Amino acid sequence: MIAMKLTAIKTLSRYRSYLFPVSILVLLLWGAAVVSRVDPAVLAAGIPRGIDLLGHMLPPDWAAFPQLMAPALKTLQIAFVGTVFGILAAFVVSLFAAANINPNRAVRETMRGLLSAQRALPDLIILLFFVAIVGLGPFPGVMALAVSSVGMLGKLFADAIEEVDPRPMEALVAVGATKGQIIRYAVLPQVMPSLIANSLYRFDTNIRMSIFLGAVGAGGIGFDLVVSIRLLDYQTAFSAIIVVLILVLACEKLSDVLRTRLFGQEVLR
Amino acid sequence: MNKHPKKQKQNEEVHYQRWYRRWFWPGSFFMLLFVWCLFALNISPRQFWEGIPHFFSLVSEMFPPNWAVFTRGKVLWSILEVLSMAFLGTFLGTLFSFFLALLAAGNLTPSPLVRTAAKWLMAAERAVPTLIIILLLVVVVGLGPFAGMIALAIGSVGMLGKLFAEAMENVDPKPLESLVSTGASKLQVIRYAVLPQVAPSLIANTLYKFDINLRAALFLGVVGGGGIGFELHLAMSLFRYADALAITVMTLVVVWLAEKISDYLRRRIIGQEVLQ
Numbered sequence: 410m411i412a413m414k415l416t417a418i419k420t421l422s423r424y425r426s427y428l429f430p431v432s433i434l435v436l437l438l439w440g441a442a443v444v445s446r447v448d449p450a451v452l453a454a455g456i457p458r459g460i461d462l463l464g465h466m467l468p469p470d471w472a473a474f475p476q477l478m479a480p481a482l483k484t485l486q487i488a489f490v491g492t493v494f495g496i497l498a499a500f501v502v503s504l505f506a507a508a509n510i511n512p513n514r515a516v517r518e519t520m521r522g523l524l525s526a527q528r529a530l531p532d533l534i535i536l537l538f539f540v541a542i543v544g545l546g547p548f549p550g551v552m553a554l555a556v557s558s559v560g561m562l563g564k565l566f567a568d569a570i571e572e573v574d575p576r577p578m579e580a581l582v583a584v585g586a587t588k589g590q591i592i593r594y595a596v597l598p599q600v601m602p603s604l605i606a607n608s609l610y611r612f613d614t615n616i617r618m619s620i621f622l623g624a625v626g627a628g629g630i631g632f633d634l635v636v637s638i639r640l641l642d643y644q645t646a647f648s649a650i651i652v653v654l655i656l657v658l659a660c661e662k663l664s665d666v667l668r669t670r671l672f673g674q675e676v677l678r
Numbered sequence: 679m680n681k682h683p684k685k686q687k688q689n690e691e692v693h694y695q696r697w698y699r700r701w702f703w704p705g706s707f708f709m710l711l712f713v714w715c716l717f718a719l720n721i722s723p724r725q726f727w728e729g730i731p732h733f734f735s736l737v738s739e740m741f742p743p744n745w746a747v748f749t750r751g752k753v754l755w756s757i758l759e760v761l762s763m764a765f766l767g768t769f770l771g772t773l774f775s776f777f778l779a780l781l782a783a784g785n786l787t788p789s790p791l792v793r794t795a796a797k798w799l800m801a802a803e804r805a806v807p808t809l810i811i812i813l814l815l816v817v818v819v820g821l822g823p824f825a826g827m828i829a830l831a832i833g834s835v836g837m838l839g840k841l842f843a844e845a846m847e848n849v850d851p852k853p854l855e856s857l858v859s860t861g862a863s864k865l866q867v868i869r870y871a872v873l874p875q876v877a878p879s880l881i882a883n884t885l886y887k888f889d890i891n892l893r894a895a896l897f898l899g900v901v902g903g904g905g906i907g908f909e910l911h912l913a914m915s916l917f918r919y920a921d922a923l924a925i926t927v928m929t930l931v932v933v934w935l936a937e938k939i940s941d942y943l944r945r946r947i948i949g950q951e952v953l954q
Contacts, residue, residue, distance in 0.1 A: 445759060459817075657807060
């Protein structure tokens with residue numbers, strides 16, 4: 410009896426250090442539940458509505474597929490063009506941010522700072538600003554994707570450039586090559602694999618973003634999805650969902666295939 | 679000086695010929711595709727030039743930022759909403775992911791059927807964009823932060839579940855085996871052999887996902903998830919640019935602070951080594 414009590418006390422004292430953090434966590438969770446209006450009754454009422462929704466969605470509206478092809482293509486084009494612009498900008502910036510290409514420390518630090526500032530900026534803010542400047546349509550979508558890709562890609566590119574084997578570069582400097590020649594013949598061949606692999610990875614991210622951008626006003630399949638749900642046209646919505654899933658999976662597969670085709674088995678990320 | 683200038687020149691040429699042969703077709707295909715997309719989307723340099731004066735007029739309309747927008751209770755409340763959505767969504771997502779990961783880990787779930795089902799479920803979730811999840815949830819539970827919170831919880835399962843399952847499969851098997859040999863129950867094995875080993879990666883990944891979810895919560899606001907993203911979108915759509923700038927600055931501060939806090943917790947809880 411006493412032994413049992415003792416082990417109980419022992420166990421309790423072992424967990425006592427957790428008491429304070431756990432109670433804070435519980436308090437925060439409770440507060441968050443109140444603020445985000447968590448209501449089990451709403452959820453309970455929602456479940457039959459969800460089943461009902463599924464019933465309304467099935468079967469998908471097969472006739473809508475031909476009409477959904479053009480928006481799907483547009484989403485793809487926005488993602489592609491946005492990613493390419495992002496890659497170009499990121500590459501130029503990364504040259505200025507790499508210590509072995511740009512000896513000027515002040516410029517380098519400024520570029521690194523800009524890149525990390527971009528990464529800190531939420532993509533939604535970038536998008537809404539571009540929409541406010543140039544209006545709705547694919548152009549703000551492309552620009553938002555390009556700008557939001559620069560921070561991450563630029564950092565990865567700059568790190569890759571700084572890690573290149575310095576010998577080819579030194580050899581070129583010794584024979585009096587210009588900066589452009591050094592970049593073209595010593596840097597580019599070495600960083601190409603990581604550059605392409607990271608760009609493909611970013612394209613995967615951007616295709617999802619591009620779908621979301623459609624819902625916010627850039628046009629494309631996301632817009633059709635939102636509109637069909639707002640119009641309670643659930644069968645068309647289901648068709649749009651299928652198209653979105655095919656798009657996402659196909660792009661992932663394509664970039665996987667390209668990655669392995671270009672670099673063999675080793676998949677860089 | 680050079681004994682074989684001719685030969686060297688030939689070598690160089692061969693090298694370039696090979697390089698160009700390898701990249702010529704993929705390169706030109708890529709360029710053609712890019713140009714075709716530019717034309718299809720109607721993107722031209724003109725749009726850049728036309729955007730510049732718009733940019734300056736936007737800036738002049740935004741300044742000075744209208745800080746008075748925060749005296750409206752709704753806007754201030756929406757900051758709390760977005761934080762709550764991200765926090766609770768990440769927490770619930772972590773719980774789901776943990777249980778799913780237990781079912782998906784090869785060393786904890788012997789049944790290959792259950793394991794495959796759990797892994798498939800997580801892979802399926804990863805494939806589904808969050809936009810689809812939130813749009814369906816808005817129909818089911820209505821507009822507002824509750825829908826956004828559930829969308830974030832569901833949206834966390836795919837990535838976190840996969841990472842947790844990988845962490846569990848990589849634990850040192852010796853403590854596990856010794857507990858099993860003393861006749862410990864499944865729960866005891868998880869509590870005393872698995873949890874202590876995976877806790878650092880679990881916490882680090884959860885905190886990292888919180889940062890991601892906070893940004894995702896901003897987007898969810900636009901399509902019906904509530905929060906400051908909705909307020910920002912509203913202010914922009916109503917051309918209230920001074921309000922929009924104030925909200926933007928506040929959003930940046932909140933996101934930045936949240937990131938600092940999660941960084942601090944990561945370092946505090948798991949020491950210097952930051953796992954991701």
